[in-house]
Amino acid sequence: ExxxxxxxxxxxxxxxxxxxxxxxxxxxxxxxxxxxxxxxxxxxxxxxxxxHPPELVLKPIDVREPVKKAVEIAKSRYGINGKVELETSLPSNLPRVLGDETALAEAFAHLVANAAEASADRSKPRITLSAKPVREGEHSSAVVVTVQDNGTGIAPDIKAKIFSPFCTTKPRGMGLGLPIVKRTVFDHHGRVEVDSTPKGTQVSVLLPAATTAD
Ligand SMILES: Nc1ncnc2c1ncn2[C@@H]1O[C@H](COP(=O)(O)OP(=O)(O)O)[C@@H](O)[C@H]1O
Ligand SMILES: [Mg+2]
Known part of the structure; x- marks a missing residue:
């Protein structure tokens, strides 16, 4: 590239x-x-x-904010076209997380861009962005943000490498999106999970809830 x-x-x-x-x-x-x-x-x-990523500033935040920002970034910067149907599900009962809104928005935007690129050739490209609380007894211990697409899925031969820098299958790809996601989530003490079939891909980001002392 x-x-x-x-x-x-x-x-x-x-x-x-x-x-x-x-x-x-x-x-x-x-x-x-x-x-x-x-x-x-x-x-x-x-x-x-x-x-040289900017240093994170962690504060108790409402995850819906970076999710909404990510949609704006993906639309303006990664040129998500009008053909893609983008649905969001952002309930109000989410616990706050200790997060950096800017960094999380960038990370989620990379996931939305990947979802749009993977499903661009479908007759009805569809992306679902959702956030859900993870219940643990009485309260919520975490938030899971999921980006789901109905794209072509991740090729099995590159599955193990997608989080490595410069791994890309796109002619103009940089292969830095998922490494940025991985680092950002790691810095938030969270976890990323990828579930992919030839019918679509789901990437889930789990972020631990801020404790009340935070
Ligand atoms: N939602 C997805 N569906 C299918 N393949 C994906 C998806 N997300 C990532 N990939 C695969 O992982 C590779 C790396 O993604 P990324 O790090 O964002 O780099 P880039 O988008 O620049 O190629 C992509 O080139 C693609 O092959
Ligand atoms: Mg990408």
Whole structure:
């Protein structure tokens, strides 16, 4: 992925001396080289953000907030199109969790983006985002946030590697989404579970409830 823009830029640079007088070539050179450099810049930003994540600020929060933010991020940044049906189920009886709203929103947005990308080719792509309390006797001990899609599922041969950086099956993928999810959830003392079949994928994030002393 990182090499592709460089190959395009180099090819154009090599052709420049002999095609310099060709106005069409100059125009194409200008468009391609500028857009490929922009792409490279975005790739470097993503790697940089992954290498130097902002420090988490944990506060008792309502998980519905980062979930709602994630939908906005996924729509604006990852271009989720209108064809995808996105349903959310966010009940009001959730315990608070000790969390960083920004980091959780980013993590959930990666899950929504993956769900949308996996189901994009379906005739009726459908994503369900839900949060549920985990009951333990009288009170709730945790919240589980689930992102479910009706996509193609995770290929069995890469299943073991999907949380490793740069593991991707997408032509323009970076393979940093799930590693970011894993790290964020780990930093929240939570757990991620993936359940995938050729009919769809469900990713669940369990976040322990903040104790009342928090
Ligand atoms: N919901 C999903 N359905 C099918 N495959 C998925 C899903 N989520 C993740 N994957 C697989 O895991 C890989 C890694 O995901 P991720 O770390 O987000 O990187 P990227 O999305 O950039 O490829 C994806 O390329 C894809 O093959
Ligand atoms: Mg992704």
């Amino acid at each position: 990182i090499r592709n823009p460089l190959v395009a830029i180099k090819t154009f640079a090599q052709l420049l001396p002999e095609r310099f007088d060709d106005a069409d070539f100059r125009k194409e050179f200008n468009q391609i080289v500028v857009s490929e450099i922009d792409r490279l810049d975005k790739i470097i930003t993503q790697i940089n953000n992954f290498a």
